[in-house]
Amino acid sequence: MPHSLILTLIPQSPIPPGYLKGKHLHALFLNLVSSIDRTLGTHLHDQKTDKAFTLSPLQIGHPKTTDFILQKEHKFPIKAGTPCWWRIALLNDSLFGNLTKLWLNLNPEQPWHLGPANLQITSILGTPHSDFPWANYATYADIYAQASEEERQINLAFCTPTAFRQMQFDTALPTRDLVFNSLLRKWNQYSGIEFFSDLIEPIYPSFFDIHTEIIDDARSKFIGCVGVMNFRILGEVEPVKIKQINALADFALYSGIGRKTPMGMGMVRRFNHAK
Numbered sequence: 454m455p456h457s458l459i460l461t462l463i464p465q466s467p468i469p470p471g472y473l474k475g476k477h478l479h480a481l482f483l484n485l486v487s488s489i490d491r492t493l494g495t496h497l498h499d500q501k502t503d504k505a506f507t508l509s510p511l512q513i514g515h516p517k518t519t520d521f522i523l524q525k526e527h528k529f530p531i532k533a534g535t536p537c538w539w540r541i542a543l544l545n546d547s548l549f550g551n552l553t554k555l556w557l558n559l560n561p562e563q564p565w566h567l568g569p570a571n572l573q574i575t576s577i578l579g580t581p582h583s584d585f586p587w588a589n590y591a592t593y594a595d596i597y598a599q600a601s602e603e604e605r606q607i608n609l610a611f612c613t614p615t616a617f618r619q620m621q622f623d624t625a626l627p628t629r630d631l632v633f634n635s636l637l638r639k640w641n642q643y644s645g646i647e648f649f650s651d652l653i654e655p656i657y658p659s660f661f662d663i664h665t666e667i668i669d670d671a672r673s674k675f676i677g678c679v680g681v682m683n684f685r686i687l688g689e690v691e692p693v694k695i696k697q698i699n700a701l702a703d704f705a706l707y708s709g710i711g712r713k714t715p716m717g718m719g720m721v722r723r724f725n726h727a728k
Contacts, residue, residue, distance in 0.1 A: 457541075459538055460578075461577075466530040469570070482541060511537055511704040538585065539599035602695050611680055611719055614675040615719045623675065639704075655698075677719070
């Protein structure tokens with residue numbers, strides 16, 4: 454069962470910009486896991502591909518439902534006492550279940566560390582919330598059951614820079630094959646409801662308003678796309694295939710798309726109308 458959790462946090466001391474990179478947030482997540490289950494934390498650290506979680510960059514304030522583009526980097530320290538939120542998505546039940554002790558026994562007085570800064574986790578939201586549109590959960594069966602058999606318009610918002618691996622090189626252009634094969638691979642790995650690879654053939658890009666941005670993680674730089682894009686399902690297509698394509702698009706909220714999703718890249722969500 455995918456879970457999209459929102460942690461609300463308050464730094465007790467300033468967070469320097471250098472510690473707001475994806476690798477440090479990735480380390481913070483592994484520290485949270487290891488505090489409950491050290492073996493699991495080591496296992497997640499050692500995984501090389503298709504990890505069962507995705508993370509967002511640290512965000513300041515409260516999100517707005519109309520804001521598709523999230524803050525990817527911080528040029529200045531986040532001051533002590535600044536309300537922040539952080540999204541953690543988990544793609545399988547066992548990972549969520551193993552962390553239940555953390556969710557149930559959260560101690561607001563216990564500081565967590567992001568570089569030299571202490572963080573106070575004030576809440577964890579795991580159900581839909583009007584102030585936090587990224588919070589949600591659903592079983593894979595529900596995602597599939599609720600997917601439309603008729604909707605042929607798929608609007609996707611690339612909310613943090615999204616990039617893809619082609620052979621030994623990276624590309625930032627979100628082609629149909631790269632976008633939907635990324636979703637299809639994760640869906641087939643975790644859902645237990647297999648879709649076939651020819652599923653994406655009737656999908657065609659229709660509208661796009663995207664540009665590239667650079668992510669600098671201090672060790673290297675990645676170029677990714679941000680913005681909005683519309684895909685359409687064209688031609689004579691069986692309702693079951695339309696349903697499966699829509700299920701993949703809905704799944705993007707949890708899975709992310711493309712490279713470095715455990716480092717804050719590739720946060721993508723579906724929306725119902727043109728921005």
